[in-house]
Amino acid sequence: MARERIHRFESEGKRFAIDTETCFCFECDAISWDVLQRYPQTPANRIYHELAHKHDRAELAEVVGELEWLRATGSIVPDFKPEDAKKLIEFEKGLKKLSLELPEAQSETRPWRGRSTAQDAPYRERARSLGRDAIALLLGRARDQEELELEIIEPDAVRDLELLGDLCSEGLRVAALAGKRLTVAVRVSDVEVPKAPEALRGHALSMRIELAAGADVRAALRGFAKAQGRPLASWAKALQSEAESVLGRIVLRPGNAALGAAVEALDNAGFAVIELDVDGAYLAEEPLTPAALVQGLRDAAVYYAHRLLRHHYFRLDPVASLFWRIYNGAPQARSDPAGTNELAVDSAGVVYPSRLFIGKEDFRLGTVKEGAIDEEARKRLDDVGSATTSACIRCWARNLCGGGPSAVHHALTGDFHTPHEPWCQGQRAWIEAAVVAFNVLSGEGVNFTRVYHTLRRTARPSLFTMARAAFRMSIGVRPIEEADAVLLRDWENWNGAAYFTFTDAGLLLATKYDREMDSLHPQGVDQELMLLRKEGSPFGMLKLRPGELAGLAHGWVYMHDPADYASEAIRKGFRFILKEAASGQDVFRQLLVPAGPSETALADFLRAVGFQQVGVCRDGLYLHGRYHDVALYAVQVDAL
Secondary structure, three states: OOOOOEEEEEEOOEEEEEEOOOOOEEEEOHHHHHHHOOOOOOOHHHHHHHOOOOOOHHHHHHHHHHHHHHHHOOOOOOOOOHHHHHHHHOOOOOOOEEEEEOOOOOOOOOOOOOOOOHHHHHHHHHHHHHHHHHHHHHHHOOOOOOEEEEEEEEEOOOOOHHHHHHHHHHHHHHHHHOOOEEEEEEEEEEEOOOOOOHHHOOOEEEEEEEEOOOOOHHHHHHHHOOOOOOOHHHHHHHOOOOOOOEEEEEEEEOOOOOHHHHHHHHHHHOOOEEEEOHHHHHHOOOOOOHHHHHHHHHHHHHHHHHHHHOOOOOEEEOHHHHHHHHHHOOOOOOOOOEOOOEEEEOOOOEEEOOHHHOOOHHHOOEEOOOOEEOHHHHHHHHHOOOOOOHHHHOOOOHHHHOOOOHHHHHHHHOOOOOOOHHHHHHHHHHHHHHHHHHHHHHHOOOOHHHHHHHOOOOOOOOHHHHHHHHOOOOEEEEEOOHHHHHHHHHHHOOOOOHHHHOOOOOOOOOOHHHHHHHHHOOOOOOEEEEEEEOOOOEEEEEEEEEOOOOOEEEEEEEEOOHHHHHOHHHHHHHHHHHHHHHOOOOOOOEEEEEEOOOOHHHHHHHHHHOOEEEEEEEEEEEEOOEEEEEEEEEEEHHHO
16 A cells, blocks of 8 residues: 555645655645645646546646646655655754752752752762763764754752752853853752642643753752742743843643643743643553543644734744744654663653653663663664654655654653554644644744744844734734735835835835745844734834944835824834843844935934934935935833
């Protein structure tokens, strides 16, 4: 039986198709649905003949032509070459992540509360030694890997804040000396939150903060000084940081199927990054069934998609990462790095393939004190993944699933290389639900690549922080999208505003194609953004570009209705957008904005926001057969 090359499915009265190799997905109409039942294995003339009684030949030819164009671009049904088979079973070598469980306090009756005494000295030294061994293990086995992660796990609470800070600082220092970019993450598991919303009942919560080079380790960890008995809103505030080198998240291990309500509760509490520990739900003392988890994940994905449509940007994993792979056409043959790119060290110094394997003696690889890893035992996990698992090879979801987590397979079937069929069915159902939810975004022209990356560390002004600030006010902000092309063309053509004329091109004409290319292929380091009203309709534009001098950025502002320049609510929201964009950014301390000769409303707007006129560009603009002066306005952003 041949492998399915294009998977079709129906949901909520709509039809969808997804290429099983490239992960390219799209919604189908009736003609496309019928054609894809036969494409690509059936010749075009035969398709026309078999469907002649249902559809017009010209329309069939148009659909086949579109599919052939997608095929020619490599979006669907790629040619499979012999060398591609080898690539499928190749894997990256070198350790990327190491999880470390710190030893528990010696006395159950006297747990640590953030400070230590002389009685704790032996324990502190043991924990410090274990941490150093873990750092050495990570760096020693990293090989050519440049991006590394050390996750330090504390059960219930942080017992010694000073020790934890020392280990984090030591890891960042040693990694920098080794030429590696290390992220140190601290994870406090099973945190109890008093007076938590009813939607969180039954779920387990963990708090995680990630520190990169340049982070103020002590300040970032201070929020973990009191882990238990802390309200949810307080945790949300503690995990937010304006520093680009610090990122906090809350991790929810599902305990029931009501994930949509749980995600909504965490979103409303103010968490910017939410992670659903789906794998942990299968390994819990009372594991959930795949069917229950699928329904919960479906609800969470739908909620997330609708929030993004309203320009409420936050990150929900694994939904966000799956959306990104679907959008970007980024298949993965292996999703589980255990044993190959990931190891874990428990509180006794025993090494395991990953955090999910801790405590399973069959997967014990050695100890850090022995100074040796059982390579034969570790190599067992080198061939996991969809390309080497018989149950996955013919599965249509293999390149989005990646074979799944080996620890979950071992827990459900007793064999880490054999997936549990109900789990596979649930995984396929969940991926179909994600495709449906994603198409809600795609249908509105949302560029999810940008949405995804704005919720990660970046050296450019953070769109996420700008959006967060804007939505406290009465305006919103998002990148320009391909779907904006017609609107932007109509705004730009024959428009004398400095936004369109006082530029490198200085043209008065633009086509729909031009604006589509602007959205798909941004120029250099420019950020071109749409200004939105509260209900989501665009009313203006903002473009930012780093300047030639340190700390200086160039900006362009345009509002289609001049009356909007006089709105106090818009002025207030715009001020907050600039402040958030510049927060923690050395490249964006001052902003220089031009105003054309006829843009008195824009000039008044800039002065009201806090700009001052700093000069005039004499004869800087040639428009309508003569030269015009252009006024330049500047602001010290941190003074707004």
